[in-house]
Amino acid sequence: MTVLQAIIDKCYxxxxxxxxxxxSIGMVILAVMMVLTAVDVxxxxxxxxxxxxxxxxxQFMMAITxxxxxxxxxxxxxxxxxxxxxxxxxxxxxxxxxxxxxFLGLLIAMLITWQTSVHITKLYESQVxxxxxxxxxxxxxxxxxxxxxxxxxxxxxxxxxxxxxxxxK
Amino acid sequence: MSPLILGVIGxxxxxxxxxxGMPLGLAFGLVGFFGYAAAFNVFGALGVLRTVPFxxxxxxxxxxxxxxxxxxxxxxxxxxxxxxxxSAHSFFGGLRGGLAxxxxxxxxxxxxxxxxxxxxxxxxxxxxxxxMRRYRYDSALATGSIAAGGTIGILIPPSIMFILxxxxxxxxxxRLYLAGFIPGVILVTFYIITISLLCWRNPKLGPPGPKTxxxxxxxxxxxxxxxxxxxxxVIGGIYAGWFSVNEAAGVGAFACLLIGLGLRRLTWQSFKxxxxxxxxxTAMVFLIMTGAxxxxxxxxxTGVSEAFAKFVISLNLSKYVIAVFIxxxxxxxxxxMDELAMIFITxxxxxxxxIGIGWDPIWFGVIVVMACVAGxxxxxxxxxxxxxxxxxxDVPMFTIYRGIIPFLAADVAxxxxxxxxxxxxxFLPSTMMx
Numbered sequence: 237m238t239v240l241q242a243i244i245d246k247c248y249x250x251x252x253x254x255x256x257x258x259x260s261i262g263m264v265i266l267a268v269m270m271v272l273t274a275v276d277v278x279x280x281x282x283x284x285x286x287x288x289x290x291x292x293x294x295q296f297m298m299a300i301t302x303x304x305x306x307x308x309x310x311x312x313x314x315x316x317x318x319x320x321x322x323x324x325x326x327x328x329x330x331x332x333x334x335x336x337x338x339f340l341g342l343l344i345a346m347l348i349t350w351q352t353s354v355h356i357t358k359l360y361e362s363q364v365x366x367x368x369x370x371x372x373x374x375x376x377x378x379x380x381x382x383x384x385x386x387x388x389x390x391x392x393x394x395x396x397x398x399x400x401x402x403x404x405k
Numbered sequence: 406m407s408p409l410i411l412g413v414i415g416x417x418x419x420x421x422x423x424x425x426g427m428p429l430g431l432a433f434g435l436v437g438f439f440g441y442a443a444a445f446n447v448f449g450a451l452g453v454l455r456t457v458p459f460x461x462x463x464x465x466x467x468x469x470x471x472x473x474x475x476x477x478x479x480x481x482x483x484x485x486x487x488x489x490x491x492s493a494h495s496f497f498g499g500l501r502g503g504l505a506x507x508x509x510x511x512x513x514x515x516x517x518x519x520x521x522x523x524x525x526x527x528x529x530x531x532x533x534x535x536x537m538r539r540y541r542y543d544s545a546l547a548t549g550s551i552a553a554g555g556t557i558g559i560l561i562p563p564s565i566m567f568i569l570x571x572x573x574x575x576x577x578x579x580r581l582y583l584a585g586f587i588p589g590v591i592l593v594t595f596y597i598i599t600i601s602l603l604c605w606r607n608p609k610l611g612p613p614g615p616k617t618x619x620x621x622x623x624x625x626x627x628x629x630x631x632x633x634x635x636x637x638x639v640i641g642g643i644y645a646g647w648f649s650v651n652e653a654a655g656v657g658a659f660a661c662l663l664i665g666l667g668l669r670r671l672t673w674q675s676f677k678x679x680x681x682x683x684x685x686x687t688a689m690v691f692l693i694m695t696g697a698x699x700x701x702x703x704x705x706x707t708g709v710s711e712a713f714a715k716f717v718i719s720l721n722l723s724k725y726v727i728a729v730f731i732x733x734x735x736x737x738x739x740x741x742m743d744e745l746a747m748i749f750i751t752x753x754x755x756x757x758x759x760i761g762i763g764w765d766p767i768w769f770g771v772i773v774v775m776a777c778v779a780g781x782x783x784x785x786x787x788x789x790x791x792x793x794x795x796x797x798x799d800v801p802m803f804t805i806y807r808g809i810i811p812f813l814a815a816d817v818a819x820x821x822x823x824x825x826x827x828x829x830x831x832f833l834p835s836t837m838m839x
Contacts, residue, residue, distance in 0.1 A: 272655070273468075298471075309688035
C-alpha cells in the first residue's frame with residue numbers, strides 16, 4: 237500500500253464517524269423542527285397561543301440541520317454534477333480533469349470556511365443577540381463553520397483520491 | 406474590463422466548470438467569488454463569503470425545503486403511492502394501455518403529496534413495472550410511462566423546483582404552487598391521451614389488464630384517502646390562508662408521519678431512512694443554493710441580466726417569439742444538464758427580460774418547471790431515465806429513451822398551450838386569499 241493510500245484511509249477513519257454522528261444530530265433536529273412547526277400551528281389555531289420565538293428556533297435548527305449534513309453528503313457523493321463531458325473522456329483525462337476541479341472546489345470551500353469563522357468573531361465582539369429570545373447568534377455561526385470545515389476536509393480527501401488516480405496510470 | 410463583459414465571461418466560465426463535472430455549488434461559488442472580486446474588490450467578495458453561508462442555512466423561509474422533502478420521503482416510506490396505484494388500477498387497469506394509464510394517474514396523485522420525481526419513479530418501478538411485464542407490455546411504453554409519470558411530481562404542488570424558482574426570482578411560493586396545479590392536471594390528461602393513442606394504433610403495445618367489477622372499484626377507491634387528506638390539508642391550508650407555506654410543509658410532514666403510524670407502515674427503520682434521505686438531499690440543495698447566491702451577487706454587481714434584458718427588448722420582437730425562443734433554450738439545456746443547475750444559472754438572467762416584455766413571473770415559473778419536467782426525461786441527461794435504468798436492468802437505456810419521445814411531445818404541447826393561454830397557470834393564483 238502506498239503512503240498516499242495510507243493517508244487517505246487514515247483521514248476516512250476520522251472523518252467518517254464524525255460526519256455520521258453530526259449528520260444524525262442534524263436528523264434529530266430536523267424531526268424536532270417538524271414537530272415544533274406542527275405544534276406551533278395547532279396551538280395558534282386552537283388556543284390562540286403560538287410558541288414564542290418559534291421563528292428563531294427554526295432558524296437556529298435550520299443552521300444545525302444543514303451544516304451537520306454537509307460532510308455526510310460529501311462522503312456519500314451526494315453532489316449534483318453534470319457528467320455529460322466527463323463520461324466521454326479517457327480514464328487518464330478524466331482523472332486530470334477531476335484533479336483540477338477538485339482543487340478549485342477545495343480552494344473555494346477553504347475560503348468560505350475561513351470567512352465564516354471570521355464571522356464568528358465579528359458577531360462575538362459586537363454581541364449580536366436574536367431579537368425575541370435574546371440568544372447570542374455567534375455559537376450558531378460556529379456550528380456552521382464546523383460543518384463547513386468538516387466538509388472541506390472531505391473535499392481534501394477527495395482531492396487526495398484524485399491524485400492517486402492520476403498517479404495510478 | 407467593464408463589469409458587463411466580466412459578467413458574460415463569468416457566466417461562460419461557470420458553464421465550462423459545470424460541464425467539467427465540478428459540484429454545482431462549488432463551481433457557482435468559485436466563479437461568483439472571483440468574479441465579484443474582479444468586478445468590485447476582494448474585500449467585498451470576502452464579505453459575501455462571510456455572510457452568505459450562515460444567512461442561507463439559517464433562513465426561516467428556506468425551512469420549507471427540508472420539511473417538504475421530509476413530507477415526500479415519509480409518504481414514500483408509508484407506501485402511500487402503492488395505495489394510489491391500487492385505487493387508479495381498479496379504474497383504468499382493464500382499459501387498453503390501462504396499466505400505463507394507471508401508472509401515470511397514480512404518479513399524478515402522488516405528486517400532490519410529494520415534490521420529488523425520483524421517489525415516484527422508483528415506486529412505480531417496483532409496483533407497476535412487474536405487472537406491466539406480466540401483461541406483456543411493450544417495454545418502451547412501460548418504462549416511458551414510468552419515467553414521464555415521475556416528472557409530474559415537480560409540477561403539481563408541493564414541488565421543490567417551484568420553491569427554488571420562487572427564491573431566486575423572488576416570487577410567492579404559495580402563488581407558484583397554485584399556478585402549477587391546473588397545468589399539472591392537464592399534463593396527466595395529456596399523458597393519458599398519449600398512451601391511449603399509442604395503444605389504439607397498436608394494441609399490442611399495452612394489452613388490457615384485469616377487469617374489475619363495480620364492487621371491487623368501490624372497495625379500491627378509498628385506499629387513496631390518505632393522499633387526498635394530505636393534499637387538502639397542505640394546499641387547502643395555504644389557499645385558505647390557515648398557515649404560511651413554510652408552516653404547511655411542517656404540518657404536512659407531521660400529518661404524514663401520523664398517517665404512516667396509523668396505518669402501521671412506518672417502522673423506526675423506515676422513519677430513520679426518511680430522515681437520512683431528507684438530510685442528504687437538504688445538504689445537497691443548500692450547497693448549491695449557497696454557491697448560486699454568491700454567483701448572484703456577482704451577476705447583480707455586473708448588471709449583466711439587465712443589460713441582456715435591455716438588449717433583447719431593443720430588438721422589438723413579439724413577446725411570443727421571445728417566449729418560444731426561451732423554451733427552446735430550456736429544452737436544449739434541460740437535455741444537457743441537471744435541472745437544478747439549469748434553474749440556478751438561467752432564472753436570474755431570464756427573469757428581468759420576462760418581466761420587461763410583459764409576461765407574468767408566476768407564469769414564467771410554471772414554464773421553467775415545465776422545462777425541468779421535460780428535461781427530467783430528455784436524452785442524453787434525463788435524471789429519471791437514469792433512475793429507472795438503474796432499477797430495471799433488463800431494458801436498455803435506448804429503449805427507455807424511445808419510450809419517452811411521445812411523452813416529451815406532450816410536454817412541449819403543454820408549454821405551447823401555456824404560451825397561448827397563460828390563464829391556465831394564472832387563474833388559480835388570481836383567486837387566492839391575500
